[in-house]
Amino acid sequence: MKILLAGAHGQLGRALVQPLKHMGELTAPNRKTLDLSDGQALKDALESIRPELVVNAAAYTDVDRAESEPRQAYLVNAAAPEIMARWAAARGVPLLHVSTDYVYSGAGDTPHKESEVPAPLNTYGASKAAGDEAIAQSGAPHLILRTSWLYDATGHNFLTAILSAARTREELRVVDDQIGAPTPAVLVAAIAMEILQAGDPHQTFATSGGTVHAAATGTASRHEFARAIVDGLLKRGCALETKRVIRVPSGEMPTPAKRPLNSRLSLARLSERFGIDPPDWRTALRPVLDAVARTEKKKSAP
């Protein structure tokens, strides 16, 4: 089977490359070989590769920068998935796409369900919601996996930002009123692969309900997540300067993009339709901290 993976160099994309290679003949262009904001280039690539499965792990993910670059965010997060979906719909090709908790308003304190109408608070969330809607309307056999608070041992994410600050600062100030499920990229990749390998994606996607949440279980505030990172790395012998992780309300740390306070995602559909019950976020964090600690120790070794 010919597979096209977009975003192969991102956190999630990197975790998907090897398993997708085992599934078929993988084409995984990078931004230089295929700029997704160039719609004609994307159409040409689809026509020349003629994939039998499209996996879209690419996105414009800089949430704050999206506020000043909405056009670019919409081209990558809405227009490109729409082109993929229309191409896939015309040929009956399954499309696996990835979306975000930021499509929801974050109101209330119960988990968001897939059936909830998106009400994003920022441009990134709005552009992702537009991409999801375009895919849902396209008629393509599709599955949208919505995840939250994605991180990895490397790259730009919350964990690596905390690590970098903790190397030099005695005190970290982290918001405690944004609640979600920190989710390693490898976990979402494993869920995606389990679903892809469960049978013919045409049938699997048709019974999925179209959109399915895929995240670790349990919830944490950003502050709790930061504490778990710092404590976990100290326990693993990493040389960090941080002595205190202080709780602050989001109002004290203004950012260009407003963030949802409640990013809880209901995982009932994932369990009911696919029998997948992901681990708790603390359990999922452990192997990532092990990997980070190994790298940190190598760096500080004489």
Ligand SMILES: NC(=O)c1ccc[n+]([C@@H]2O[C@H](COP(=O)([O-])OP(=O)(O)OC[C@H]3O[C@@H](n4cnc5c(N)ncnc54)[C@H](OP(=O)(O)O)[C@@H]3O)[C@@H](O)[C@H]2O)c1
């Ligand atoms: N990060 C999170 O906290 C989070 C949370 C919930 C959901 N998600 C969703 O999960 C999915 C994967 O996110 P991630 O964290 O793995 O993202 P990421 O690490 O930022 O990777 C995104 C990928 O998209 C590529 N890309 C961006 N603009 C492009 C363009 N114009 N042309 C070609 N490629 C382009 C990037 O290429 P370069 O490597 O060249 O930059 C990168 O490989 C996305 O759909 C995202 O919306 C993420």
